[in-house]
Amino acid sequence: MNFDYNEEQQLLADSVRRFLSKDYGFEERKKIVHSKEGWSDKVWSTMAEMGLTGIPFSTEFGGFGGGAVDLMGVMEAAGEALLVEPYLATLMAGQLVARAGSDAQKKAILPGVVEGKTKLAFAQTEKGARYNLAKVGAKAKKAGSGWEITGEKVVVLGAPAAELLVVSAGTDKGLSLFVVDARKAKIKPYLTLDEQRAGDVSFSGTPAELLGAEGKALAAIEEVVDFGTALICAEAVGAMKFACDTTLEYLKTRKQFGVPIGTFQALQHRMVDMYVAYEQARSMACLACSKMDTHADAKDRARAISAAKIKVADNCRHVSQESIQLHGGMGMTEELKVSHTFRRLTMIAQQFGDAEHHLGRFALLDK
Amino acid sequence: MDLNYSQEESAFRDEVRSWLNANLPKSLRDKVANYEELGREDLLGWHRILAKKGWVAPAWPKEFGGTGWNVVQRYIFEEELGYVGSPPLIPFGLAMCGPVLLRFGTDAQKKRFLPRIYNGDDFWCQGYSEPGSGSDLASLKTKAERKGDHYIVNGQKIWTTLGHFADWIFCLVRTDSNMSKKQEGISFLLIDMKTPGITVRPLILMDGGHEVNEVFFDDVKVPVENLVFEEGKGWTVAKYLLGHERMGTGRIGASKRELAKLKQFAATQTGDDGRPLTEDPRFRDKLTRVEVELMALEITNLRFLDQMRRTNQPPGADVSMLKIKGTEIQQALTELSMQAVGPMAQPFKAVNGEAFDEFTAGLAPRYCNFRKTTIYAGSNEIQRNIISKMTLGL
Numbered sequence: 096m097n098f099d100y101n102e103e104q105q106l107l108a109d110s111v112r113r114f115l116s117k118d119y120g121f122e123e124r125k126k127i128v129h130s131k132e133g134w135s136d137k138v139w140s141t142m143a144e145m146g147l148t149g150i151p152f153s154t155e156f157g158g159f160g161g162g163a164v165d166l167m168g169v170m171e172a173a174g175e176a177l178l179v180e181p182y183l184a185t186l187m188a189g190q191l192v193a194r195a196g197s198d199a200q201k202k203a204i205l206p207g208v209v210e211g212k213t214k215l216a217f218a219q220t221e222k223g224a225r226y227n228l229a230k231v232g233a234k235a236k237k238a239g240s241g242w243e244i245t246g247e248k249v250v251v252l253g254a255p256a257a258e259l260l261v262v263s264a265g266t267d268k269g270l271s272l273f274v275v276d277a278r279k280a281k282i283k284p285y286l287t288l289d290e291q292r293a294g295d296v297s298f299s300g301t302p303a304e305l306l307g308a309e310g311k312a313l314a315a316i317e318e319v320v321d322f323g324t325a326l327i328c329a330e331a332v333g334a335m336k337f338a339c340d341t342t343l344e345y346l347k348t349r350k351q352f353g354v355p356i357g358t359f360q361a362l363q364h365r366m367v368d369m370y371v372a373y374e375q376a377r378s379m380a381c382l383a384c385s386k387m388d389t390h391a392d393a394k395d396r397a398r399a400i401s402a403a404k405i406k407v408a409d410n411c412r413h414v415s416q417e418s419i420q421l422h423g424g425m426g427m428t429e430e431l432k433v434s435h436t437f438r439r440l441t442m443i444a445q446q447f448g449d450a451e452h453h454l455g456r457f458a459l460l461d462k
Numbered sequence: 463m464d465l466n467y468s469q470e471e472s473a474f475r476d477e478v479r480s481w482l483n484a485n486l487p488k489s490l491r492d493k494v495a496n497y498e499e500l501g502r503e504d505l506l507g508w509h510r511i512l513a514k515k516g517w518v519a520p521a522w523p524k525e526f527g528g529t530g531w532n533v534v535q536r537y538i539f540e541e542e543l544g545y546v547g548s549p550p551l552i553p554f555g556l557a558m559c560g561p562v563l564l565r566f567g568t569d570a571q572k573k574r575f576l577p578r579i580y581n582g583d584d585f586w587c588q589g590y591s592e593p594g595s596g597s598d599l600a601s602l603k604t605k606a607e608r609k610g611d612h613y614i615v616n617g618q619k620i621w622t623t624l625g626h627f628a629d630w631i632f633c634l635v636r637t638d639s640n641m642s643k644k645q646e647g648i649s650f651l652l653i654d655m656k657t658p659g660i661t662v663r664p665l666i667l668m669d670g671g672h673e674v675n676e677v678f679f680d681d682v683k684v685p686v687e688n689l690v691f692e693e694g695k696g697w698t699v700a701k702y703l704l705g706h707e708r709m710g711t712g713r714i715g716a717s718k719r720e721l722a723k724l725k726q727f728a729a730t731q732t733g734d735d736g737r738p739l740t741e742d743p744r745f746r747d748k749l750t751r752v753e754v755e756l757m758a759l760e761i762t763n764l765r766f767l768d769q770m771r772r773t774n775q776p777p778g779a780d781v782s783m784l785k786i787k788g789t790e791i792q793q794a795l796t797e798l799s800m801q802a803v804g805p806m807a808q809p810f811k812a813v814n815g816e817a818f819d820e821f822t823a824g825l826a827p828r829y830c831n832f833r834k835t836t837i838y839a840g841s842n843e844i845q846r847n848i849i850s851k852m853t854l855g856l
Contacts, residue, residue: 096467096534098768104463164463343854363850364843370854371783378761379754385465402754409751454747457754 108168143211162388174333184253188215195307268310544715589633669827712788779852
């Protein structure tokens, strides 16, 4: 048992943090968020040059051959900086290609992802499906040598920026995955509450290529959503770290009644509880990422991921709500970064399943 | 990073577990499982079995009987002790007075007291709190006046856990009342409980149990060689000891056992809808949240131990969070256990000797008893003060 990052992981985490603190300050981020595309090509290219887009992909495709633990430091830094580039979306859809795709498909898609030339998105969620990964209404049918998809997907993170979409749809044999050229789908883009770009995507006889075995996609989807969940747990740790640091700083500098408000015990104890919540979340993110990389079986993995997400979701709410309360009125404004961190933490709490969803899943796994 | 135990660590766990299973007497295991009160001989008996094996004080230096285990091994051992359901190892000698003597004691004191602590010859208790000095420990008033080769001690201690079993008490006493700061002028004394002038009076808690006492000192003569460290520097010793005390309050192994037990018997209880209680979502969610809290606590504890191993530094103020979380979990488990039996939580004590479900009857008193955990060893509010001041700099 050990909790160390190895030297490579440590160097990577440090260099990402340095890059983001230099080039991704609150003002720079604001410009990116309000730009037409909502993400920065320059930032994305730098991320690719640093090797970030290749971390979880095989060296065969130019990647680093790493896992969730290798991504922890990056995601933590992304959480601190509130990165809005479609990094998570690309990694998750890329993992589906890596896990389900044929050799030819991997060779065709993954090198471009690693080099930063191709951005991906995973079109899975549908209206009314909530967090049930098996509940997919989109249908695919054979058309000539290929396939055609018809259906509606919602909140597809990163869809407006993506060149390729990985889409789940049902066939006669069951739930399957497909690769679709994003230009051939109809995308309604929007800003999410946490200032990322997402879109509702509709397919109407849209040409598609089957990814992996027909009817056997659910296990891969569950695994990749668990992977994404482990990553956002790490991202949440970074966001919570910022929320705690900036709130602590505020308690030490903001004066009322002639003294810093941090001298009041009522606030000190609340600050301590935020800090403890952040440390507990860090512990669970370690568990999630470590188990993602080295689990005995799917059940072992799912149990750890759900446990982590329960704790992280609860603590996202706790830390974000308290950070606003302790900042008082200023915390409510757009002008302070903490209100943006609040929005990201709020969304992480219910992305890929809220605490209640994972409580239910954990109980089922316990039987 | 790898949160799985290594092969060597797992083998060590297996070795510890099978030895404990083979050597923990059934009578003791049953008493612990049924939440019965443990007597002096129960506690010392188990202590001596471990001492004979050489496992009673793993953290001590090897020359005094320590095992030389690393922090992860020590953690595994403690967890297994809790998990097997052994009587607790009473910390006053092994984890408090012992480490204090190792750090501050004279050679003569070490030679005189440490082997007897190790072997379980002496039962120790702790004389810290006073009626007017709880969280504000440094305001203590028990006085020790130097008269030739002796101190004459007068005053009162309270919440003296297992003082009615004790042969010795370590005490914080005021040797100088004229200092400007209340932390100065305090000394650390070792006092033989058989000394004339000492009276122990039980304080019965709301569950009916006798654990704690008041101890009165009336012109008690204590030889000066029983002073630890310098006169007036007792607060330095006290702070060192409190750090050690907090490391042991997480009780993760014991909570794991309680959780497993709760899951098992909640599955045998029927909810209002006729299904097992463990399938009632309202009960189930509470149970899972406690389980997840316990997982987070365990990993946090391991992270701190890993940091100690790497930096070779003693635990910092952050161990206070282990106390906060560990005790909250212990309380939540007693509350859920009591809740699991519903109306059957009400019977408490048989009055005419007929058969009585002792296990069920023990759950509500245990819930009552465990309210102590967030109060003792520095209340959880004091722990928050410590983190606020030491870690956050507020």
